[in-house]
Amino acid sequence: xxxxxxxxxxxxxxxxxxxxxxxxxxxxxxxxxxxxxxxxxxxxxxxxxxxxxxxxxxxxxxxxxxxxxxxxxxxxxxxxxxxxxxxxxxxxxxxxxxxxxxxxxxxxxxxxxxxxxxxxxxxxxxxxxxxxxxxxxxxxxxxxxxxxxxxxxxxxxxxxxxxxxxxxxxxxxxxxxxxxxxxxxxxxxxxxxxxxxxxxxxxxxxxxxxxxxxxxxxxxxxxxxxxxxxxxxxxxxxxxxxxxxx
Numbered sequence: 001x002x003x004x005x006x007x008x009x010x011x012x013x014x015x016x017x018x019x020x021x022x023x024x025x026x027x028x029x030x031x032x033x034x035x036x037x038x039x040x041x042x043x044x045x046x047x048x049x050x051x052x053x054x055x056x057x058x059x060x061x062x063x064x065x066x067x068x069x070x071x072x073x074x075x076x077x078x079x080x081x082x083x084x085x086x087x088x089x090x091x092x093x094x095x096x097x098x099x100x101x102x103x104x105x106x107x108x109x110x111x112x113x114x115x116x117x118x119x120x121x122x123x124x125x126x127x128x129x130x131x132x133x134x135x136x137x138x139x140x141x142x143x144x145x146x147x148x149x150x151x152x153x154x155x156x157x158x159x160x161x162x163x164x165x166x167x168x169x170x171x172x173x174x175x176x177x178x179x180x181x182x183x184x185x186x187x188x189x190x191x192x193x194x195x196x197x198x199x200x201x202x203x204x205x206x207x208x209x210x211x212x213x214x215x216x217x218x219x220x221x222x223x224x225x226x227x228x229x230x231x232x233x234x235x236x237x238x239x240x241x242x243x244x245x246x
Contacts, residue, residue: 062137075242079198081202082201085194086157086173086192087190087193089189092148095143095144097189107243117236120176125239126169127218127221129229131225144185145189152182152186154176155196155199156174157172175199216229216236
């Protein structure tokens with residue numbers, strides 16, 4: 001049991017450093033500030049990426065995506081493995097709930113990949129498929145939400161963090177009861193209430209991301225987008241659409 005907890009703690013550090021930090025080294029120590037560590041985006045987008053002019057303007061303006069979320073709402077994700085639904089409770093994590101609500105309303109998660117899927121731990125997503133969109137959201141941090149008594153249990157949805165006040169767009173769904181994350185800034189904002197079997201079925205074969213493992217390099221996901229993932233990691237599952245549910 002102690003070994004398992006130690007492994008989960010290590011994974012937690014990897015998760016923390018994977019979000020909003022230096023893209024070339026997603027598993028380095030999580031203490032450095034993300035803004036200082038983040039290099040400029042790649043000088044040119046991949047040839048397969050649409051021109052910036054074709055991107056909806058709202059996706060390029062995170063400063064305007066500040067609508068307050070309802071007290072309780074649901075978001076339905078249609079994926080390449082089927083559908084699942086997340087129920088969000090704003091009183092669990094107000095800042096996280098508001099950010100998630102606005103991202104779903106904007107269609108931000110459409111075509112995004114489940115790029116980090118660790119069996120027995122969690123599945124992570126939330127980097128946009130177009131590099132020009134990711135670049136706009138990279139430093140659009142939201143304040144931390146203090147723990148409100150809701151744990152990172154199986155099915156809980158939580159934003160990833162690289163340290164105080166560094167949450168942006170990346171989030172994860174817990175595969176196991178990861179209560180050891182609760183006091184480390186990982187405050188759940190919702191719970192999968194339908195379709196957890198779909199979440200369980202997402203492709204896990206690539207494992208941990210580079211350079212720690214053989215999975216996608218998050219820096220390249222940020223700067224090259226879906227063109228990189230589709231070419232080098234074609235088995236990854238993706239989100240077709242994510243919409244607010246009635």
